Amino acid sequence: RKRALSLVRVFLFSLYSLTEISRLTVFTTTRSVTYKARFHNFKVRSRLEFGCACLLFGLLEMSVLPKGDSVHIREVWNDNLEEEFALIREIVDTYNYVAMDTEFPGVVLRPVGSFKNISDYNYQTLKDNVDMLKLIQLGLTFSDENGNLPTCGTDSSCIWQFNFCEFNISEDIFASDSIELLRQCGIDFKKNNEKGIDVKRFGELLMSSGIVLNDGVHWVTFHSGYDFGYLLKLLTCRSLPDNQAGFFDLINMYFPMLYDIKHMMKFCNSLHGGLNKLAELLEVERVGVCHQAGSDSLLTSCTFRKLRDNFFNGSTEKYAGVLYGLGVESGQTTN
Template sequence: MAEIEIRKVWASNLISEFGLIKGFLDQFPIISMDTEFPGTVFTVKTTALTKHLLSSLSAADTYAVMKRNVDALRLIQLGLTLSDPAGALPLLAGRRVGAWEFNFADFDSASDLHNPASLALLRRQGIDFAQNRLAGIDSRSFAVLFKLSGLHLNRRLAWVTFHGAYDLGFMVKILTGGRLLPSALPEFVELVDLHFGPRVYDVKPVARACGLHGGLEAIGKRMGLERALGRSHQAGSDSLLTMLVFVELMKRFGKEKQIMKDFNYVFFGLTETLLHYEGVH
């Protein structure tokens, strides 16, 4: 089996790596995505009496909190994993490409708004904020090249996230030139469709329909999936694990067409519907 690599993308190789991605899209139309950002700084104010109500927070309120955070924060990393529906990865120079990991220069840990605990976690997981500032990608350059790469407005692609509201929020922000997200959830969903096309999936609701709960790592372990490369809270590694979990769920369901229909544009906390499938454990 070919060795798997995560390709690190910086300002210096951004153009060439997008060129590689463009050449693989016809054969590998499933794009799994993960982002890393400096935590959340705005939350719903709760007390001991109201904390239990968070699980039933309305979609509008959940979106409002997400919007406030995305509007105020800057993206640190983006991971993209390209695969076919069976989970096969692109082959490049004898190695499988598990992910492209884009490192952004926009975030300044010394001055930009952030959650200190989240920043400390990202540091422990290996993200070098000084290196990102020095050699990272300007999000405006990324947006231009993304739109030329074949990823943008490509109706053939299927996009996959895990608990993906923030991933999509930050991507919409970057692709609209840093504009504030729309004030209402339906307008946000329209922008997701405009930039990512008619097929966008969030693995978390799919897993919940299988009776699998928790975060990406926990669900992967329950399914017997090992992290193929890298560490958690690194965007490339997490996008690869997102793909592996998604493909495995498809295999266990044995109902790929039904899943693709039932869970299209079903985002955890925003547009989720309660579905349950039997016999998938």
């Protein structure tokens, strides 16, 4: 009889969980998972009930994270650029969370001189390198507020990976370790040269796509000063501004709502490290190849949602507009 009553309670607990799922707080580490339930007038009285509750919530969490065989990375080259942007224009109003990652030739310059603070030094380093170097790859993952990805009329969820033609490994400057890492991760520099996208044409299509100059679009990134620097360079067809104030003016114009996960991590005592480490701590699985922009943008998207739901109770607005390592010390944000 006790077992029967316990099973009934598990069933009722499951139904209640489905309707009150926002009141569950989940803390995860690499080796263990602890579920903290904050329900009104409902207590988990047995190990069976607790185990079933954990299983239920785990299944719910798994169900909204994309599986590798259900995600298609749409490779974009010069010959299919316009048709892919046509798809993006159709989905952006519904899937208005845009996770972004770039691949570029590393960092080759460090400025010398005196700087008021570390953020000014960081910005000068960013500007010098972005002005000199060329974008190799851009990944975009679109999702709605609940983390659902577009399917674009197919049986699979889809994300985008744009391959650019400007970088020439035999002529352009680069950081050797960065390029070797990208080569090991499968980027074909010769193919990029031959079939890649012209950045000026990309900038024109991006400008009219609906994903920039739009405060209804939420940009999701990780330690993204360089990512936004390269996007601003191709959108404006100019070198970056001489100072952070000018840089943030452009950010505020083109990307009025953005989140930098690296900045948000400062408010989570138990979290540290880069994107891969954070994904590991939150038990978010990668789809695709590390250090390719499409896969990294998807990992960024899934990690952001897990972080938002588990550590910020689904509300992150007050953390928007700050780029990690830039502007914070001098009070400059995009807002």
